[in-house]
Ligand SMILES: Nc1ncnc2c1ncn2[C@@H]1O[C@H](COP(=O)(O)OP(=O)(O)OP(=O)(O)O)[C@@H](O)[C@H]1O
């Protein structure tokens with residue numbers, strides 16, 4: 101299954117008159133890191149929403165590990181092992197940070213074996229938070245999510261996804277809103293996840309960090325895929341320069 | 351200069367963890383607020399006499415409505431029509447008792463369960479709705495039933511069903527509601543703090559993140575609605591046998607407004623709050639009986655003032671005060 | 682028979698539209714579901730009655746007074762009932778609902794429930810259309826419905842206030858960033874909504890007596906038209922009023938008048954289940970509802 105781990109075939113979606121995604125195809129091999137970039141409104145989030153079952157595409161298919169998952173309900177797709185973060189952080193504000201992780205830990209996918217970890221769900225939750233950089237012996241993991249700063253919320257999102265023991269992890273602009281030092285601390289976490297065998301898709305506006313860790317990059321503009329290739333190739337692509345950086349810098 | 355100082359006792363925090371309680375004093379401290387109300391509820395009716403017995407029975411049954419309202423609110427479904435569940439339960443047990451002639455225990459149990467199934471089934475298609483849209487539907491449902499019964503003349507039409515057999519034993523009549531109420535109160539408080547309850551609360555906060563955590567939100571909503579329907583339908587079913595009649599008034603606005611007001615007055619999402627709320631409002635409305643329909647105006651005024659001015663509710667306020675020490679210090 | 686159905690269907694649809702317009706305007710602009718809408722409708726019916734019968738104010742002046750007072754009422758109601766709980770959906774609904782129930786049940790308790798409580802029509806008498814009798818009041822209702830929709834259209838497209846209404850409706854944050862005072866606009870939207878309700882009550886209530894229950898019914902009408910039409914789109918509301926209005930008349934004629942009320946309730950439930958965005962609603966709302 102290393103080759104066609106995730107295949108997106110001719111997917112299109114329009115909202116009223118807006119063609120948010122038109123005829124996008126790509127494929128992703130296992131244990132690689134795909135970057136998706138593109139200017140605001142290019143349709144990146146919409147593409148993720150289609151893959152994760154939050155939006156049904158008008159046409160096209162999404163195939164995960166050989167199974168057609170197009171149009172499956174979101175929770176089924178998550179059960180199959182695709183986890184995602186949200187661009188606009190959506191923590192459970194009324195709960196303490198560590199209780200936020202109870203929800204994925206309570207899902208069918210990991211409920212019985214807790215993702216192969218030891219201890220009750222609360223302990224597993226604290227472990228996971230430590231992995232994404234919450235200070236274990238401080239009060240931070242016990243604080244209400246509504247009182248955490250934005251950088252922590254982003255990492256809480258990441259931990260919520262990791263709790264699901266995903267095979268494919270999709271990060272929608274994880275770095276935006278993080279401070280420089282937080283980004284610097286998070287990049288190794290992502291590299292470690294990949295080293296452990298995870299497949300990742302990252303949507304990023306911080307190209308410098310993304311290009312350092314991505315194996316492949318695809319570029320969206322106005323819902324169309326305009327380029328695909330290694331970071332070094334994409335960076336040289338004229339179309340990308342025009343779309344992404346604006347006409348004058350091309 | 352003298353300043354008031356507030357210190358947290360810290361027992362709450364410790365008791366939530368393993369290395370909790372160190373002395374009898376602390377055990378008492380935690381136990382008393384739970385034990386005293388329970389004892390009061392069990393002993394007061396025999397002390398106060400039969401008029402208050404009635405009030406306590408009704409308070410418990412209305413309390414069930416308020417508790418179930420709160421459970422529904424815990425997953426983000428705000429009902430403006432608790433009377434719907436109440437009425438369906440009431441009519442169901444009336445039907446089993448009067449039209450099929452079943453004995454009282456059976457008609458209550460069957461009425462509760464079948465009523466709950468009917469309610470869950472009818473609400474199933476609208477559970478996906480969010481925010482005001484769910485409230486709108488729940489507002490429409492009781493009215494809808496009233497109109498259907500009026501125009502088809504089934505189940506006694508506008509007259510309702512009368513001559514339903516009474517419960518018979520006054521001890522059972524008193525203590526079953528009390529026990530069911532206490533059991534639900536403590537059961538629900540436990541449920542909402544369990545991992546299952548955490549998931550429910552998360553659904554209220556943000557259902558998309560719950561979905562992407564691999565949880566079937568719809569199934570949870572369905573389960574929750576069934577529990578809610580069971581509690582409320584029991585309340586209606588029992589009430590039918592107490593009044594020995596059930597009519598269109600079972601769908602009346604009172605039964606939607608009272609649980610809502612109790613919950614908002616007592617503190618939404620705490621279960622203890624709505625319970626306290628009902629035990630304030632039901633006796634109050636007994637005193638207000640002389641004012642006739644002005645009662646509903648009182649409810650709405652209380653509801654309005656609470657929601658606008660005291661969004662926190664009584665219970666969270668009391669709890670905070672109980673866990674704090676206040677003293678005056680020299681500055 | 683057919684002419685009858687068409688004429689009365691039109692009248693009924695216009696009534697629905699008039700009653701619903703205010704509710705939908707408020708919701709469309711500021712996302713406030715004003716559950717006191719039905720109560721406002723009845724409140725100003727009674728106030729009009731009091732002006733005419735107790736205070737003996739001349740008819741036209743009483744209308745003017747009612748309109749102005751209802752606008753002021755809505756404006757104040759926003760600051761009293763909604764402002765402090767703005768953004769918390771439950772609280773907005775509950776506080777306006779409590780306000781509405783309080784008003785209606787207060788009038789019930791005051792005993793405003795007898796036959797003497799009815800408003801005079803604007804013009805008495807009737808005329809024949811295609812050999813079918815129709816009184817002036819119903820004719821005025823049809824014209825008023827058309828007029829109000831036209832007014833709303835011009836208002837939201839050509840006046841500064843109307844344009845800021847639309848700006849807030851489309852994107853509140855951007856509108857605030859552009860210097861539109863969201864609170865004031867929201868208060869004005871409630872004010873306009875309640876003024877529209879009083880217009881409806883002056884026009885529609887003379888057809889019968891003023892009753893408490895029609896206050897609750899008015900709220901349901903408003904909700905039904907709004908939900909079926911997909912809220913915030915005027916063509917959707919017109920379509921919804923026409924559909925509901927005609928279905929009701931047909932049901933009333935061929936089935937039984939007892940089932941007329943069931944039509945709204947069924948419409949609300951069925952539309953929300955089958956077509957959550959309403960007949961002409963936009964996609965944007967779908968995510969919000971489901
Ligand atoms: N639910 C929706 N309803 C209507 N239009 C939508 C919806 N979701 C997205 N769109 C539109 O689709 C287009 C693509 O949006 P999308 O959020 O996918 O962009 P994006 O690439 O993620 O942008 P950003 O970098 O700002 O996150 C935009 O024009 C947006 O307005």
Ligand SMILES: [Mg+2]
Pocket residue numbers: 144145146187
């Ligand atoms: Mg995006």
